[in-house]
Amino acid sequence: MNKLQAMEVFVEVVDTGGFTRAADNLQLPKATVSTLIASLETALSVKLLHRTTRHVSVTADGAAYYERCLRILSDVRDAEESLSRTRLSPSGRLRVDVPTGLAHDVIIPAMPDFFTRYPDIQVEMGCSDRSVDLVEEGVDCAVRGGVLVDSSLIARRVGMLDFICCAAPDYLRRYGIPAHPRELLQHRCVNYFSSRSGKILEWDFTRDGERLQVALPGLIAVNDTNAYIAAGVAGLGIIQTAGFVVDAMLADGRLTTILDDWSIDPLPVHVVYPQNRHLSAKVRVFVEWIAELFASHPGMRLPKAPPPAARAAPSPLESAV
Known part of the structure; x- marks a missing residue:
């Protein structure tokens, strides 16, 4: 049995959900596909697939093996690719x-x-x-x-994100517009918590040499970008987010910027x-x-010179990326 061919056949069967379609895609006789899968199961001493007359599904062992096969086949293709x-x-x-x-x-x-x-x-x-x-x-x-x-x-490093504070107009009508970051302590803010640590992330502000980093009160904390923005639009509190994420909502009036005279540390973006x-x-x-x-994106471009300070940890804004 050609083990690599058997892996390729197994992956195709799982991807297509059947022996017939896999055989067609691979231009192999259906009997060959069945034989290779059976030989693979015999060699591994596990059942990889559940078979009925109408349906083929992967077993728990098969699902784990499928993921390994994907990696192995990808590495083989990469090795061939590098030499061709x-x-x-x-x-x-x-x-x-x-x-x-x-x-x-x-x-x-x-x-x-x-x-x-x-x-x-x-x-x-x-x-x-x-x-x-x-x-x-x-x-x-x-x-x-x-x-x-x-x-x-x-x-x-492929980009830098600039951030803004904003809130729904209805929220600002009800609770007022803060003129200084310290006034946020008397407001409701939508918090963002780290998926890794569960810690609620602090906000930072800089102006004329004054720098503040504050933990803010809020009724809700989330760890997903879409939920974070939705909470702001719903009037649950003030949010701090990457500007490009809410451009459309600022344009149509669903959100309004605040504390525009304060800067927020930009967030570097990398491909790793x-x-x-x-x-x-x-x-x-x-x-x-x-x-x-x-x-080419106005909200993502790298600055010509490094920023004065780089954010040491993601912010509600890890959300916004």
Whole structure:
């Protein structure tokens, strides 16, 4: 039995949900597909698939093996790619992870351009505000906001996010407009808590050499960008977020900016990938494409000079990325 071929067949059966379609896609006789799966199960001494006359589903062992097969086959393709001319036309499955806000507002809307350039790449994009373990979860690269703390990752800075404070007009009519960050202590704020530590994150402000970092009262705390913005629009309190995320809501009046004469530390954005993993052509072109995309986005561009201070940890705004 050719083990790599058997893995490819198994992955195709799982992806398509059946032997017939997998055989068609791989241009193999259905009997060959069945034989390879049976041989694989015999060699592994586990049942990988549940079979009925109408349906094929993966077992618990099969699901775990499927994930391993994806990684192995991807590594094999990457190794071949690095030694062949296919580097000029990258292909294959690319697993990336991006923060919710960036996915929704910046990356997803631009993906048609990426697929026009690289039609042979299939992207699996995880969208969340949690920090995934790239190696453990088999992710090729990730976009992350904030100062990086994982020294095992190679990082390329691709953007900087500027932040604003804003609230729903109805909230401001009911509770007033704060003129100084200290007045936020008498207001309701929507808080954001870290998915890693569960800690509610503080807000920072700078003006004319005065710098404040405050923990603020609030009725609600969330750890998801969409929920965070929705809470602000619903009038649950003041929010501090990346400006580009709420541009449309500021334009149509759902939100109003406050404390405009105060600065908020910008948030660096990086693309990261494991240092012990070969930078395949598909990862390389995705990283370059992200860098190009952010360079042309008014809310993401890198400054010409480094900012005076970099945020030491993500903020409600880890949300906004």
